[in-house]
Amino acid sequence: MSEPPLPxxxxxxxxxxxxxxxxxxxxxxxCPYCALQCGTRLRGARxxxxxxxxxxxxxxxxxxxxxxxxxxxxxxAADRLTRPLVRRPDGRxxxxxxxxxxxxxxxGLRGIRDRHGPDGVAVFGGGGLTNEKAYLLGKxxxxxxxxxxxxxxxxxxxxxxxxxxxxxxxxxxxxxxxVTDLGEAQTVLLAGANVxxxxxxxxxxxxxxxxIVMDPRRTATARRAALHLQPAxxxxxxxxxxxxxIAAVDGLLDRDYIRTRTRGFDDALRRAMAWWxxxxxxxxxxxxxxxxxxxxxxxxxxxxxxxxGRGVEQHSTGTDTVAGFVNxxxxxxxxxxxxxxxxxxxxxxxxQGGREHGQKADQLPGYRSITDPAARAHVAxxxxxxPDRLPGPGRSAYELLDALGxxxxxxxxxxxxxxxxxxxxxxxxxxxxxxxxxxLVVADFVPSETARMADVVLPVTQWxxxxxxxxxxxxxxxxxxxxxxxPPQVRSDLEVLRDLAVRLGExxxxxxADPREVFDELRAASRGGRAxxxxxxxxxxxxxxxxHWPCPDAPGRHPGTPxxxxxxxxxxDGRARFTAVDHQGPAEDIGPAYPLYAxxxxxxxxxxxxxxxxxxxxxTGAVPEPFVEVHPDTAVRxxxxxxxxxxxxxxxxxxxxxxxxxxxxxxxxxxxxxxxxGDGRANLFTHPALDPRSGMPEFKVCxxxxxxxxxxxx
Ligand code: SF4
Numbered sequence: 001m002s003e004p005p006l007p008x009x010x011x012x013x014x015x016x017x018x019x020x021x022x023x024x025x026x027x028x029x030x031c032p033y034c035a036l037q038c039g040t041r042l043r044g045a046r047x048x049x050x051x052x053x054x055x056x057x058x059x060x061x062x063x064x065x066x067x068x069x070x071x072x073x074x075x076x077a078a079d080r081l082t083r084p085l086v087r088r089p090d091g092r093x094x095x096x097x098x099x100x101x102x103x104x105x106x107x108g109l110r111g112i113r114d115r116h117g118p119d120g121v122a123v124f125g126g127g128g129l130t131n132e133k134a135y136l137l138g139k140x141x142x143x144x145x146x147x148x149x150x151x152x153x154x155x156x157x158x159x160x161x162x163x164x165x166x167x168x169x170x171x172x173x174x175x176x177x178x179v180t181d182l183g184e185a186q187t188v189l190l191a192g193a194n195v196x197x198x199x200x201x202x203x204x205x206x207x208x209x210x211x212i213v214m215d216p217r218r219t220a221t222a223r224r225a226a227l228h229l230q231p232a233x234x235x236x237x238x239x240x241x242x243x244x245x246i247a248a249v250d251g252l253l254d255r256d257y258i259r260t261r262t263r264g265f266d267d268a269l270r271r272a273m274a275w276w277x278x279x280x281x282x283x284x285x286x287x288x289x290x291x292x293x294x295x296x297x298x299x300x301x302x303x304x305x306x307x308x309g310r311g312v313e314q315h316s317t318g319t320d321t322v323a324g325f326v327n328x329x330x331x332x333x334x335x336x337x338x339x340x341x342x343x344x345x346x347x348x349x350x351x352q353g354g355r356e357h358g359q360k361a362d363q364l365p366g367y368r369s370i371t372d373p374a375a376r377a378h379v380a381x382x383x384x385x386x387p388d389r390l391p392g393p394g395r396s397a398y399e400l401l402d403a404l405g406x407x408x409x410x411x412x413x414x415x416x417x418x419x420x421x422x423x424x425x426x427x428x429x430x431x432x433x434x435x436x437x438x439x440l441v442v443a444d445f446v447p448s449e450t451a452r453m454a455d456v457v458l459p460v461t462q463w464x465x466x467x468x469x470x471x472x473x474x475x476x477x478x479x480x481x482x483x484x485x486x487p488p489q490v491r492s493d494l495e496v497l498r499d500l501a502v503r504l505g506e507x508x509x510x511x512x513a514d515p516r517e518v519f520d521e522l523r524a525a526s527r528g529g530r531a532x533x534x535x536x537x538x539x540x541x542x543x544x545x546x547x548h549w550p551c552p553d554a555p556g557r558h559p560g561t562p563x564x565x566x567x568x569x570x571x572x573d574g575r576a577r578f579t580a581v582d583h584q585g586p587a588e589d590i591g592p593a594y595p596l597y598a599x600x601x602x603x604x605x606x607x608x609x610x611x612x613x614x615x616x617x618x619x620t621g622a623v624p625e626p627f628v629e630v631h632p633d634t635a636v637r638x639x640x641x642x643x644x645x646x647x648x649x650x651x652x653x654x655x656x657x658x659x660x661x662x663x664x665x666x667x668x669x670x671x672x673x674x675x676x677x678g679d680g681r682a683n684l685f686t687h688p689a690l691d692p693r694s695g696m697p698e699f700k701v702c703x704x705x706x707x708x709x710x711x712x713x714x
Contacts, residue, residue, distance in 0.1 A: 024043055024044060024045050025043070025044070025045055025483055025484075026041060026042065026043045026483070027041070027042045027043075027464070027481045027482065027483035028040075028041050028055060028481060029041075029042060029463070029464065029479070029480050029481045029482075029483070030057075030470065030472075030478050030479075030480060031064065031067070031068040031071060031349075032071055032074075032128070032349060032462070032463035032464075032612070033067050033068065033071065033349055033607045033612075033613075034067075034198060034199050034347065034348065034349060034607065035174070035199070035345070035346035035347055035348060035349060035350075035351045035352065035472055035473040036059050036060065036179075036199040036201060036202055036472065036473060037059065037349060037470060037472035037473075037476075037478055038054060038055075038057060038059060038060035038063070038064050038065075038068055038201055039054070039055030039056070039057025039059070039060060040052050040053065040054060040055055040064065040068065040071075041053045041054075041055055042072065042464055042483040043483075044072070044483065044484070045484075046076075046484070047072075047075040047076040047484060048075075048076040050072035050075055050076075050464060050483065050484070051072065052064070052068065052069060052071060052072050054068070054201075058178065058179065058180050058546075059179045059180075059201065059202070059472065059474070060201040061201070061204060063200070063201040063204065064201065065199070065200040065201060065604065066604060066605055066618070066619065066622065067604075067605070067606075067607055067613060067616075067619065070616045070618050070619060071463075071612075071616075072464065073615070073616045073617070073618075074445075074446070074462065074612045074615055074616060075462065075464055075465075075484070077446055077615040078615075079446060079447055079615070080445060080446060080459075080487070081444060081445055081446060081447060081451070081457060081459035081460075081490075082459055082487045082488075082489055082490055083095040083096070083459060083489050084096050084097065084098055084100070084101035084102075084456070084457065084458055084459060084489070085101075085454075085456070085457040085459075086100060086101055086104055086455070086456050086457075087454070087455045087456070093452075093454075093457060098489070098491065098499075101456050101458060102458075102496075102499050102500060102503060103503070104455075104456055105414075105439070105441050105456050105458075105500060105503075106500060106503035106504055108412060108438070108439040108441075108455070108456075109121050109145065109412055109439065109500075109504065110504065111438075112410075112411045112412040112438055112439060113145070113146075115411075116410075116411055118145060118146035118147045118148075118391065119147050119148055119149050119391075119394070119410065120147075120410055120411050120412065121145050121147050121149070121410055121411070121412040121413070121414070121439075122147060122149035122150065122394075122400055122404070122410035122412065122413045122414070123137060123140070123141040123145070123147065123149065123150040123359075123413070123414045123416070124150075124151065124152060124153070124397070124400065124401070124413060124414070124415045124416070124418055124420065125137045125138075125150070125151075125152035125153070125154075125354070125359035125416050125417060125418065126152055126153050126154070126348070126354070126416060126417030126418040127152060127153055127154035127157055127347070127348030127349070127350055127351040127354040127355070127417075128348050128349045128350055128354070128417050128608075129152075129350060129354055129359070129416060129417040129493070130350060130353075130466070130468030130469060130470055130480060130515070131350065131353040131354075131356075131357055131468065131469045131470060131471060131477075131519065131522060131533075132468045132469065132494060132515045132518040132519050132522065133416065133417070133468070133493045133494060133497075134152075134350065134353065134354045134356075134357045134358065134359045135357040135358055135359075135365055135518060135521070135522040135525070136493075136494055136497050136498075136511075136518055137150070137358075137359045137416055137493075137497065138150060138357065138358025138359045138360075138363075138364070138365065139358065139383060140497045140500070140501055141359075142358075142389075142390050142391055143383060143385065143389065143390075143501070143506065143510075144497075144500065144501040144504045144506050145504070146389075146391060147391060147394070147410075148361070148391035148392055148393060148394035149361075149394045149395060149400055149410050150359060150360075150361060150394055151359070151360060151361040151394065151395065151396055151397040151400050151695075152354060152355075152359045152360060152397065152418065153348075153397065153417075153418045153420065153423055153424075154348060154351055154354050154355050154359075154360070155360070155396055155397035155398070155694075155695050155696065156314075156397060156398075156423060156424065156425075156696065156697060156699070157310070157346075157347045157348055157351050158174070158310070158313055158344060158346055158347060158351055158355075159313075159318075159355075159396075159691075159694035159695055159696050160313040160314070160315070160318030160319045160321070160322050160691055160693075160694040160696045161174070161308060161313050161318075161322050161344035162344075162355060162694065163319040163322075163691075163693045163694040164319050164320075164322035164323045164326055164579070165322075165326075165344065167319075167323065167577060167579055168323065168326045168330070168335075168569075168576055168577050168578075168579065169335065169564075169565060169569045169570055169571070169576055169577075170569055170570030170571035170572075170576075170577075171530055171564065171565075171569075171570035172355075172367070173352065173474075173475040173531075173549070173564060174343060174344045174345065174346035174351070174352050174473040174474070174475065175341075175343035175344070175345075175346075175473050175474045175475070176335070176336075176341060176342075176343060176475070176563065176564035176565055177341050177343065177474070177562065177563045177564070178474050178476070178548075178562050178563070179202065179205055179473070179474055180205060181339065181341070181563075182202075182205040182206055182209070182305060183205050183207075183208060184208075184303050184339050185206070185208070185209040185301070185303045185304060185305050185339075185340075186208075186209060186210065186301035186302050186303050186304060187209060187210050187211075187212065187297045187298050187300075187301035187303075187304045187305075188206055188209045188210075188211055188212070188304070188305045188306075188307060189211075189212045189214065189294065189298060189304075189305070189306045189307065189325075190211060190212070190213045190214065190215075190221060190225075190307050190309070191214045191236065191240075191306065191307065191308045191309070191311065191312050191325050192214060192215060192236060192308060192309045192310060192311020192312035192313065192700075193213075193215075193221070193307055193308065193309025193310070193311060193345050194215065194217075194219040194220065194221045194222075194309070194311075194601065194602070195221055195309070195345065196219065196220035196221040196223075196224060197219065197220050197221070197602065197603060197604040198309075198345075198347070198602050198604075199345070200604070202345075203221075203224070209305075210226040210227075210297060210301075211224060211225040211226055211227075212225060212226065212227045212228075212229065212294045212297060212298070213225035213227070213228050213229070214228075214229040214231065214236065214239065214311075214312075215228070215229075215230065215311055216230060216231060216232065216233050216311075216597075216599055216666055216669050216671075217230075217599070217601075217629070217664070217665065217666075217669075217671055218230065218662075218664035218665075220604070226297070227290060227293055227294055227297065229286045229290055229291070229294060230285065230286065230666060231284035231285060231286050232283070232284055232285050232597065232666065232668060232669070233586070233597040233598075233599045233669055233700060233701035234315065234585060234586035234597070234700070234701040235283050235284040235285075235583070236311070236312045236315070236321050236324070237312075237317060237320055237321040237324045237581065237582075237583045237584075238275055238280055238283050238284055238583040239280055239284050239286055239291070240312075240321065240324030240325050240327070240328055241271060241272045241274075241275035241280070241324055241581075241582070241583060242272075242275045242276070242277055242279075242280030242284075242286075242291050243291060243294060243295050243298075243328050244268070244269065244272040244275075244324075244327055244328050244331055245272045245273055245275050245276060245277070245280075246277060246291055246292055246295045247295050247299060247328070247331055247332060248269055248272065248273070248331070250292070250295065250296075252295060252296070252299035252332070253331050253332070254331070254332055254333025256333075257330075257333030258330070258331065258333070261333075261336065261569070261574075261575055261576060262330050262575055262576045262577070262578060263573075263575050263576075263577055263578065264577050264578035264579065264580065265330075265331070265578050267578070267580035268327050268331075268578035268579060268580045268581070269331075270580070271580050271581060271582045272327070274582075275583070277291050277292065283583075285666070298328075298332055299332055302339070303339035303340050304332065304334055304340050305334065305340060305341050305342070305343065306325055306326075306328060306329040306334060306341075306342045306343075307342075307343050307344070307345055308322055308325050308342075308343075308344050308345070309344070309345045309347075310347060310601070310699075310700070311599075311601070311700060312325060313344075313696060314696055314697070314698065314699040314700040315586065315691065315696070315698050315700055315701065316586065316587045316687075316689040316690060316691050316692075316696075316697075316698040317583075317584050317586075317691065318691045318694055318696045319691050319693045319694050319696075320579070320581040320582075320584075321581075322344070323579040323581045324581050325342070326342055326579070327578050327579065327581070329341070329342035330342075330576055330578055331578075335565060335569075335576060336564070336565030336566055336567075336568075336569060336576070337566075338563070338566065345473060346472075346473040348608065349470060350470040350471060351473070352471040352472065352473060352475060353469070353470055353471030353477070355367075356471070356526075356531040356549075357522055357525075357526070357531075358379075358525075361393050361394040361395060361396055361397075361400070362393040362394075364376065364379045364390075364525070364529075365379060365522060365525035365526050365529065366379075366525060366526030366527070366528070366529020366530065366531050366532060366533070367526075367529055367530040367531035368529045368530070370390070370392060370393050371392065371393060373387070375529070376390050378525075378527075378528065378529075379525050382521065382524045382525045383510070383525075384510060396690070396694075396695030397424070397695060398424065398425060398688055398690055398695065398697050399690070399695065401420055401424055401430050401433060402429070402430075402433065402688070403433075404433040404434060404436065404437055405433050405434075405435075405436025405437045405438075406433070406436070409433075410437075411437060411438040411439070412437060412438055412439035412440075412441075413434070413437055413439070413440050413441070414441045414442075414443070415440070415441065415442045415443070415444075415450055415454075416443045416460075416493055417443075417444070417493070418450070419444075419448040419449055419450045419451075419608075419609035419611045420434075420450055421434065421448070421449040421450045421453065421609075421677075422448075422449050422450075422609035422610065422611070422674070422675075422676070422677055422681055422683065423608060423609040423674065423683065424683060424697075425683050425686040425687065425688040425697040425698070425699060426652050426653070426683065426684075426686065426687075426688045427653075427681050427683040427684055428652070428653045428684055429652070429688075431453070434450070434453050435453065439455050439456075440453060440454045440455050440456075441454060441455065441456045441457075441458065442454040442456075442457050442458070443457075443458040443459075443460045443493055443496055444457070444458075444459075444460065444611075445459060445460055445461065445462040445490070446611055446612065446615060448609065448611040449609070449611070449677045449678075458491070458496055459487075459489065459490045459491070460490060460491060460492060460493050460496060461486045461490055461491070461492045461493070462486075463480060464482065464483045464484055465482055465483075465484050465485065465486040465490070466480065466482055466486075466492055466515070467479075467480060467481060467482050467515040467516070468480045468515045468519075469515075469519060469538075469541065471549070474548060474562070475548045475549050475561075475562075475564075476546060476547065476548045476562075477533065477536050477541065477547050477548070477549060477551075478541070479538065479541045479542060492513060492515075494512075494513040494514075494515065494518060495513040497511070497513075498511040498512065498513040499513075516538050519537075519538060520537075523535075523536065523537070523553070527552070527553065528552075530550070530570070531549050531550065532549060532550040532551065532552045533549055533550075533551060534551070534552055534553035535547075535551040535552050535553040535554060535557065535558040535560075536549070536551045536560070540557075545560075546560065546562070547559075547560035548560045548561050548562045549561065586687075586689075586698060586701040586702070587687055587689030587698050587702075588650075588651070588687050588689070588698075588701075588702050588703045589703060590668065590703045591703065593651075593705065594649070594650060594651065594703035594704050594705050595668075595703075595705065596634065596638075596668060596669065596670050596703070596704050596705065596706055597666075597668055597669045597670070597701055597702070597703065597704070598648060598650065598669070598670050598671070598672065598682075598685060598686075598701070598702055598703075598704040599669060599670075599671050599700050599701055600671070600672055600673065600674045600682045600683075600686060600699050600700065601671065601673060601674070601700075602673060602674070602675070603623050603673045603675070604622075604623075605619040605620075605622040605623040606619060606623060606673065606675035607675070608675070609674075609675065609677075610675035610676060610677070613675070614675070614676075614677075623673070623675075625657075625658055625676065625680065626655065626656070626657040626658065626672060626673065626675075626676040626680030626681075626682070627657050627658045627659070627660045627672065627673070628646055628648055628657040628658070628659055628660065628670050628671065628672045628706065629660045629661075629662045629665055629670060629671040629672075630659060630660070630661060630662065630665055630670045630706060631661070631662065631663060631665040631666065631667050631669075632661045632662075632663055633667060634665070634667055634668075634670070634706070635659060635661050635706075638705075638706040638707060638708075639707060639708050640659045640706060640707070640708050641659065641661075642659055642660065642661040643658065643659060644658070644659050644708060644709075645657070645658060645659070645708075645709040646658075646659045646706055646707065646708055646709055647706075647707050647708070647709045647710075648670060648672060648682075648685055648704050648705070648706055649685060649704060649705045649707070650685035650686075650687070650702050650703060650704045650705075651703075652684070652685055652686070652687070652688075653684035653685055654679075654684060654685060655672065655679060655680055655681055655682055655684045655685055656679040656680060656709055657672055657680060670704065670706055674686075674699075683699075685702060685704055686698070686699050686702055687701075687702040
């Protein structure tokens, strides 16, 4: 069904008086996109006039990428949502007052709860939401709705690394050290991370290091590497096991570190000993000589780091695969050492904070487990309720989306800060599930593909219009500061949640919409948890203190913890854990009907589902449409030519994309970015197989067929 166009409004504050040029407002804040959270200074009195300059902030040191430079353009997007929209009986979305829209939502939610119970309604959040929003969203789901059915798109981002990090170190913080520490590295292994495109300013911290890049594609990052390991998609863990094998056989292990700081090495090594270099080469395609060279580079470096990204995480075996790289780092004695370490490169803007404060199905604020009685009692106490008011764990993100509208699944869904129609796997199926709902509510600032399906659309603030905090990939808590007032009829997500909670019968005094007050409540809820923010305050952040969690509210002002694990890991005995893991193939292998591996990812010019970056002319000019990268020989075999339109099909569905012939591609692999809507959605073909521990879908590998698009002229 084609959606009618949404009402279009001018954004910003066009009726405001001309600003006095001597008093143009400025604001020190951070980029709205990725987890590097580059520091920026914004200037401007109106949305269409805002300019951005990079700040001399430690992670970006005066640099921004193309997305950061152009971010202000989203503030004045032509189709910015500036009025609530409610779907009319004729199927069209029409402008409505806030009272009408919120009453419709509350009435719909109450009706579903009455008919189907509290789990009949669900909430889906996002890894770009501020800490305050993520926290209040979790509280809203558990208290105002009473539902266990809440999860978020961060589940699709780095949940496998989180699961592996918790198992290995007893704590999950993307980088347990500041980004600037990387400047001292001699060797860095980047496993499945294309930082030259996804967070370019980070590359300046790697200038001095010899890079080993592990990626099935010859990415921009791989082109800058001293050594590029190019394994077949879905074989990363075999390669990690092989590297550990070589380290052991060649006498390159840090035996003293293994003995004094870890447990479980022998079991892990036993698995790795079955992966000798030639066997790994046969499976992965990575020459044994390159494997040996990689291990020598890592083991011989004075300072070395192993960093993982989405490439190794987004698999149905993602947790084990990350564990394979953690094992390698532990065997070489890297984690918890000054000048060396292991880390995971978080993706979304608040990917780190977003998974700490309660919008995850199994979690309460402070990175607490929702099944832990002490955690439940603590958080319930902060919220002023008894622990039995808190539901238990719900479904993980894909399981939740897959259940929507089904016999036992939620019948109503609230979406904040996410666009799952584009970003979730098997997206045609997901679109059907959304269409089967009794009520779909989307809070967003642009009419995303998901918002266009909604029964009620709630226009909310965007980054330069709001206050709050985010936590970047280093666990550093940052202040987001407003430059502009939002358009008159736009509200903050916090106001929306408060107003809905009160309409659903919650006492008004339990719900603040003031970011500072919400953060103070978050601090109390996190107190004593693994991600303890209780010693962090807006006042300290505004005084430019650099505060990494954990930062307890201790006497004498805790300085925060930029470097974790230097003395001990977070397990009770202080030791890290090896995990005995073994390679398993992907959920789906290639065969006659689908003879190629497909892998998906990001490009420099776009961010996640593209809902923001596709509204920036310079970015759409750089990458205007979906494409598929393919080796020239594979293109010939498939009957497609460079520049033509092709269809990429799996057993689940097909996308349409422009062919880009690239001789650096593997012969057995094609690549497509996932930023585009409609027929250009790469997630039409991706596989929804889930990692059993993290709930991560298998975005990075599935079997496809490439063929010319019928009727398209080459
Ligand atoms: Fe920095 Fe990431 Fe923004 Fe680029 S997208 S400017 S790397 S925070």
